[in-house]
Amino acid sequence: KQEVTQIPAALSVPEGENLVLNCSFTDSAIYNLQWFRQDPGKGLTSLLLIQSSQREQTSGRLNASLDKSSGRSTLYIAASQPGDSATYLCAVSAATSGTYKYIFGTGTRLKVLA
Amino acid sequence: SAVISQKPSRDICQRGTSLTIQCQVDSQVTMMFWYRQQPGQSLTLIATANQGSEATYESGFVIDKFPISRPNLTFSTLTVSNMSPEDSSIYLCSVEDEGRNTGELFFGEGSRLTVL
Numbered sequence: 001k002q003e004v005t006q007i008p009a010a011l012s013v014p015e016g017e018n019l020v021l022n023c024s025f026t027d028s029a030i031y032n033l034q035w036f037r038q039d040p041g042k043g044l045t046s047l048l049l050i051q052s053s054q055r056e057q058t059s060g061r062l063n064a065s066l067d068k069s070s071g072r073s074t075l076y077i078a079a080s081q082p083g084d085s086a087t088y089l090c091a092v093s094a095a096t097s098g099t100y101k102y103i104f105g106t107g108t109r110l111k112v113l114a
Numbered sequence: 115s116a117v118i119s120q121k122p123s124r125d126i127c128q129r130g131t132s133l134t135i136q137c138q139v140d141s142q143v144t145m146m147f148w149y150r151q152q153p154g155q156s157l158t159l160i161a162t163a164n165q166g167s168e169a170t171y172e173s174g175f176v177i178d179k180f181p182i183s184r185p186n187l188t189f190s191t192l193t194v195s196n197m198s199p200e201d202s203s204i205y206l207c208s209v210e211d212e213g214r215n216t217g218e219l220f221f222g223e224g225s226r227l228t229v230l
Contacts, residue, residue: 032217041124043206043224044157046115049216089156093217102219104157 002027002094004105012111013080021075021108023090028068031100032093035064035075037086038107044089048075080112116141116209118222126228127197134193135225137207142187148180149206151224157206163190197229 003026013019023033032051036044048057048064050073056065063076073090087109091102117140127133137146148160160180161169169182183191194201204224211218 034219036221041204041224041226043118043120043204044208044221046218046220049218051216091157091219093219099162100217101159106156 002030002092002103004090004092004103006088006090006105006108008108009106010109010111012113014113015080015082017080017112019077019080019110021077021088021090021110023073023075023105025071025073025092025103027094028071030068030092030094033064033066033073034091034093034102035062035073036089036091038089039086047088077110080110082112082114084112085110115211115218116143116220118207118209118220120207120222120225122225123223124226124228126230128230129198131197132193132195133197133227134191135205135207135227137190137192137222139188139209141213143209143212144187145210146184146190147208147210147219148182148190148192149208149221151204151206153202160192160205194227197227199229202227202229 005024007022034049035047038044050066061078066073087107089107091104093100119138121136146163149157151157159172160175161171163169163182163184165184181193206224207222
């Protein structure tokens with residue numbers, strides 16, 4: 001059974017710092033890995049999608065990498081800003097009973113201090 | 115990317131009542147997904163709704179408690195029936211990017227439900 005873990009659970013950093021969020025998964029047979037941002041009480045915003053054949057994706061100050069063999073992904077945020085404060089979730093898509101389903105991690109709650 | 119609208123955005127309900135959440139997508143999609151996020155928890159898939167067929171429920175979720183409708187390719191509803199305080203959660207509607215066939219998942223703003 002696929003399990004997704006995110007470390008750390010919470011992180012507080014000063015503005016301007018570069019930071020890394022970690023996501024690990026137990027079964028390397030994934031289709032996609034996706035990173036999301038969630039503001040308190042709100043829905044999820046898609047940040048980056050890495051398909052299984054890809055190693056990394058970049059969008060602005062965000063860079064996500066994927067190492068399927070080790071079951072890991074990292075989300076790198078450069079020059080963090082207070083507006084980056086949110087919960088970051090990773091999710092892996094894997095085949096289950098003939099269809100693909102996403103399994104979500106528990107998230108990393110990030111606070112960037114001004 | 116798909117634009118997904120959910121109603122209501124939040125509600126406070128009494129124990130024993132039912133609430134229907136609506137989800138509208140700006141493009142036609144084959145599947146729509148309903149998730150639940152309990153306080154402080156991650157997302158759990160409730161069911162997958164296909165147009166023209168019964169929804170497929172995940173383990174631990176039943177149709178009597180969470181009936182789903184899917185009348186067309188852009189709309190779905192989820193009803194939370196006979197609510198108890200344990201049903202207090204954010205309920206989220208999502209769709210995949212079927213146009214580009216990437217499997218990328220998009221979400222609505224969620225419906226925050228508090229049951230007293």
